[in-house]
Amino acid sequence: MVSKELDKSCKNCGDEGDCPEENPQKDVKCCLAVMSGKGGVGKSLVTGLMAVALKNAGLKIGILDADLTGPSIPKMFGINKKAKSGDGKIIPIESLNGIKIMSLNLLLDREDDAVIWRGPVIAGAIKQFWTDVAWGELDCLLIDLPPGTADAPLTVMQSIPLDGVIVVSSPQDLAVMIVKKALQMTRKLNIPTLGLIENMSYAHCPKCGEKIDFFGESNISEITKDYKIDLLAEIPIDPQIAKLCDEGKIEDYDVKFLDKAKNNVEKILKDKN
Ligand code: ADP
Numbered sequence: 366m367v368s369k370e371l372d373k374s375c376k377n378c379g380d381e382g383d384c385p386e387e388n389p390q391k392d393v394k395c396c397l398a399v400m401s402g403k404g405g406v407g408k409s410l411v412t413g414l415m416a417v418a419l420k421n422a423g424l425k426i427g428i429l430d431a432d433l434t435g436p437s438i439p440k441m442f443g444i445n446k447k448a449k450s451g452d453g454k455i456i457p458i459e460s461l462n463g464i465k466i467m468s469l470n471l472l473l474d475r476e477d478d479a480v481i482w483r484g485p486v487i488a489g490a491i492k493q494f495w496t497d498v499a500w501g502e503l504d505c506l507l508i509d510l511p512p513g514t515a516d517a518p519l520t521v522m523q524s525i526p527l528d529g530v531i532v533v534s535s536p537q538d539l540a541v542m543i544v545k546k547a548l549q550m551t552r553k554l555n556i557p558t559l560g561l562i563e564n565m566s567y568a569h570c571p572k573c574g575e576k577i578d579f580f581g582e583s584n585i586s587e588i589t590k591d592y593k594i595d596l597l598a599e600i601p602i603d604p605q606i607a608k609l610c611d612e613g614k615i616e617d618y619d620v621k622f623l624d625k626a627k628n629n630v631e632k633i634l635k636d637k638n
Pocket residue numbers: 401403404405406407408409410411437564565600601602603604605606607608610611
């Protein structure tokens with residue numbers, strides 16, 4: 366089921382090219398949302414690693430943390446400053462390597478303050494993170510969605526001109542079942558899926574190096590086949606990732622497994638030029 370609001374969205378109004386609502390971020394070349402059916406599968410981690418991989422490739426990157434009630438992006442990048450405003454816009458904070466970041470945690474007095482807001486307030490804040498932040502020139506803005514298919518992801522999909530969605534899952538049957546709901550949502554809203562990333566796919570034994578499938582054999586190929594989408598990457602469980610996330614040093618991680626996802630983004634940018 367998709368809420369009725371969809372009928373009023375730009376994508377479905379039938380007036381393509383003649384939209385009264387101007388794009389407030391004309392210098393942002395490409396917007397990609399990172400989505401998961403359920404929490405805890407590593408969606409924010411994938412957002413962070415994608416940003417690092419794209420930045421390392423020489424692109425100008427921003428992250429809009431739309432996971433307002435569970436923001437983990439600032440911590441991953443070691444950011445604990447408060448964002449300021451200037452010329453009527455909120456200025457995003459730049460990471461050590463120059464990734465522009467906006468998250469509700471950068472506006473709170475304390476990073477552990479709880480945000481207890483109803484859906485419409487959350488939707489309003491997400492929209493403001495798009496319209497009222499001085500993103501400037503970006504090759505790609507990555508949007509870390511909250512898990513699921515409810516209000517907040519719907520707000521992003523209806524108010525930000527997305528070029529695609531990356532869906533993140535883990536190998537457990539439960540996550541795989543729920544990821545299908547996320548994929549159905551993108552289909553119903555006519556948003557292209559860039560592909561699927563499986564996180565926590567496997568691990569290597571630290572003593573003998575043997576590959577271990579912690580969650581049994583993955584069913585991910587069943588989804589990629591059924592939905593005719595690309596498997597962009599399989600990310601291992603790596604204690605180094607967890608350590609760097611906790612230390613706020615995700616930019617130090619040597620991201621090797623996101624080449625296919627990175628190439629797809631570069632292709633989108635090339636096609637737009
Ligand atoms: P989600 O956004 O889906 O709720 P997160 O991306 O915030 O989940 O992941 C939670 C934490 O789990 C991360 O900060 C990281 O410490 C850990 N984590 C996620 N994926 C991995 C991985 N592949 N290897 C090691 N730790 C991981």
